[in-house]
Amino acid sequence: MAPSDTTVDPVDLRTQVVAASIRLFSEYGYESTTVDQIAADAGVSRRTLFRQFRSKEDMIFADHEALIAQVAERLGADEFALDESVDGPDPWTDVCDAAEIVFTHFLATRDLAVRRLRVVTRVPALRDRELVTTYRYQRVFEEFLRRRLPDESPERIVAFAAAVTSVHNYLLRSMIRGDADATVSTLRTELRRIRLALGADDGGDDGAGTAITVVTHPIDAGADQIARAVAEEIRAQRSRRT
Numbered sequence: 470m471a472p473s474d475t476t477v478d479p480v481d482l483r484t485q486v487v488a489a490s491i492r493l494f495s496e497y498g499y500e501s502t503t504v505d506q507i508a509a510d511a512g513v514s515r516r517t518l519f520r521q522f523r524s525k526e527d528m529i530f531a532d533h534e535a536l537i538a539q540v541a542e543r544l545g546a547d548e549f550a551l552d553e554s555v556d557g558p559d560p561w562t563d564v565c566d567a568a569e570i571v572f573t574h575f576l577a578t579r580d581l582a583v584r585r586l587r588v589v590t591r592v593p594a595l596r597d598r599e600l601v602t603t604y605r606y607q608r609v610f611e612e613f614l615r616r617r618l619p620d621e622s623p624e625r626i627v628a629f630a631a632a633v634t635s636v637h638n639y640l641l642r643s644m645i646r647g648d649a650d651a652t653v654s655t656l657r658t659e660l661r662r663i664r665l666a667l668g669a670d671d672g673g674d675d676g677a678g679t680a681i682t683v684v685t686h687p688i689d690a691g692a693d694q695i696a697r698a699v700a701e702e703i704r705a706q707r708s709r710r711t
Contacts, residue, residue, distance in 0.1 A: 482521060483531040485511040488581060490528040494588045499525065499595065526598045529585060533602050536574055537609060540567045544613040560617040561629065561669035564610045565660040568637045571606065572656050575641055582645045607634040625667060632663045 489510035493502040507528060508518045522528050544567055575582045589595040610630035614621065636659045644651035663669075 482511075482513060482517070483535050485513065486518070486522065486528045487531045487585075490525065491581065491584045491588055494529065494592075495584060499588065499592045526595065529588065529595065530598060530602055532574075532578075532581075536571050537602075537605055540570060540606065541609050541613075543567055543570065544609065560614055561664050563617075564614065564630065564633055565657075565664070567610070568606075568633050568660065569653060569656060572637060572641055572644075573653060576644060576653065579645060582641075586642075586645055603634065603638060607631060610634065625669075629663065629667050629669055632667070633660060636660065636663065 486507065489507050490502070493506055493510055497506070502525070504518060504525065505515060507525070508515045511518070518528075522531065527534070544563060589599055607630050610633060611626055614626045614630065615623075618626065637656065640651045640656050640659070
């Protein structure tokens with residue numbers, strides 16, 4: 470017997486429904502699987518399922534909905550706890566940290582992500598929904614940056630949010646496919662490079678206009694060494710301005 474509507478925790482419900490829908494879609498196919506089958510497999514009532522989800526597409530991507538809400542909440546909370554110190558978090562870094570939340574979640578639930586990818590690649594409607602979901606993360610990043618950096622150019626904001634989303638998704642797919650190099654550490658490195666490339670490291674140009682940063686380094690220095698040297702010089706320049 471399915472539990473009553475009042476005994477199902479929303480978080481547990483999403484987890485159960487995602488797992489059940491992926492399992493059934495894999496076994497019977499997306500079109501052939503019914504909502505009643507998903508409800509029974511997830512151990513919830515049909516009424517509960519329809520109260521929470523509008524379609525089968527909603528069910529297989531239910532954890533994404535929760536993550537988008539978590540990311541938006543995290544970024545919203547950061548707006549009420551601003552740290553204006555030179556070494557404090559800045560909006561560009563906040564976006565990178567939010568992307569890491571998503572990556573870490575799917576790293577911890579990789580088996581489920583692997584099985585979902587197999588289903589999604591076979592169903593055009595689900596591939597389309599996945600693209601829409603990806604853009605929703607990017608839109609949350611853009612809206613946050615616009616609120617925190619009202620004087621920043623829209624082109625730079627869009628470029629940054631798109632770059633973060635693209636790199637995150639590339640590494641996420643690589644991780645799901647078993648690439649041992651697709652790690653949280655790799656994600657952090659690549660997102661730092663994006664910040665440096667767009668002049669958004671540690672708060673960007675801080676409203677002071679365009680600047681040229683010059684550093685010296687050994688001729689055989691690697692990219693990470695150079696990136697660290699640039700970041701350290703930018704922080705030093707800001708410290709001298711304060």
